[in-house]
Amino acid sequence: MNTLTIFSGNSNPDLARKVCDSLNIPLGKCEVGKFSDGEIKVHITENIRGKDVFVVQPTCVPANDNLMELLIIMDAAMRASAKRITAVLPYFGYARQDRKDKPRVPITAKLVANLLERAGADRILTIDLHAAQVQGFFDIPFDHLFAVSLFSEYFKDKVDEDWVVVAPDVGGTKMARAYAKRFNSGLAIVDKRRVSDEKAEAMHIMGEVKGKNVIIVDDIIATAGSLVEAAAALKKNGVKDIYVAATHAVLCGPAIERIEKSDIKEVVVTDTIPLGQEKRIRRIKQLSVAHILGEAIKRIHNEETISELFAL
Numbered sequence: 001m002n003t004l005t006i007f008s009g010n011s012n013p014d015l016a017r018k019v020c021d022s023l024n025i026p027l028g029k030c031e032v033g034k035f036s037d038g039e040i041k042v043h044i045t046e047n048i049r050g051k052d053v054f055v056v057q058p059t060c061v062p063a064n065d066n067l068m069e070l071l072i073i074m075d076a077a078m079r080a081s082a083k084r085i086t087a088v089l090p091y092f093g094y095a096r097q098d099r100k101d102k103p104r105v106p107i108t109a110k111l112v113a114n115l116l117e118r119a120g121a122d123r124i125l126t127i128d129l130h131a132a133q134v135q136g137f138f139d140i141p142f143d144h145l146f147a148v149s150l151f152s153e154y155f156k157d158k159v160d161e162d163w164v165v166v167a168p169d170v171g172g173t174k175m176a177r178a179y180a181k182r183f184n185s186g187l188a189i190v191d192k193r194r195v196s197d198e199k200a201e202a203m204h205i206m207g208e209v210k211g212k213n214v215i216i217v218d219d220i221i222a223t224a225g226s227l228v229e230a231a232a233a234l235k236k237n238g239v240k241d242i243y244v245a246a247t248h249a250v251l252c253g254p255a256i257e258r259i260e261k262s263d264i265k266e267v268v269v270t271d272t273i274p275l276g277q278e279k280r281i282r283r284i285k286q287l288s289v290a291h292i293l294g295e296a297i298k299r300i301h302n303e304e305t306i307s308e309l310f311a312l
Contacts, residue, residue, distance in 0.1 A: 060091050
């Protein structure tokens with residue numbers, strides 16, 4: 001592993017350190033700061049000529065700063081003669097604009113893909129994309145991992161055949177079906193109508209949930225509007241306890257307040273995005289994806305298959 005080097009920007013250095021700990025290697029030496037006018041300044045302070053470089057940098061809030069840090073770190077690594085550069089984005093931001101669904105709007109996910117490639121990325125590694133088709137925007141190898149095994153391990157002693165896995169909308173049915181298969185449980189779908197980008201109105205439940213405990217599974221919790229609406233609709237349909245498993249804890253705006261006032265018993269998230277102190281409430285439990293990323297990085301570095309890590 002002496003030719004493997006992992007760097008991190010400022011978006012989630014704790015996760016990068018955990019990944020390094022899982023591989024028994026030190027975190028690469030890289031200074032990432034700002035000039036007096038706010039421009040990002042990067043200096044890699046160790047020799048990486050001919051090395052296999054991985055840059056762990058989710059593009060979470062502040063998304064623009066974190067994306068620019070990632071691009072500039074990769075540019076520095078490329079100019080320092082790294083053999084290969086893999087952009088590790090545990091959370092791939094800007095993935096929600098993945099198609100032109102109305103006139104005069106961008107396809108931002110494609111723009112970000114172009115930026116990553118032009119900055120020097122030879123490979124992309126991420127977890128639970130908001131839209132799987134984003135992989136098609138890249139002309140370089142793309143490894144898309146899933147956190148389902150992490151959540152399955154956490155819930156395995158709680159879930160039985162009397163539980164139901166719930167998709168918060170029709171688009172999440174594939175993910176929910178994968179969880180239901182692992183838990184050997186029922187499946188239900190919340191039929192909702194989106195009022196705006198921040199608000200969704202739950203309509204009715206497709207599936208039998210009355211008298212059941214349920215797990216709502218999703219990839220992202222942003223403002224928690226859809227999630228809380230879904231929980232309220234489920235409660236009206238006679239469910240008992242409501243749990244949530246969501247990979248990316250964006251938790252912006254009124255999300256924390258909404259969760260605290262909701263009928264949700266527990267929200268289980270991962271550390272793809274760091275949780276600030278104000279978000280560490282009793283109902284939120286955080287699991288680490290460090291081992292999953294570490295295993296994928298090790299296999300990529302050793303030119304081994306990682307197909308079994310793709311299982312949904």
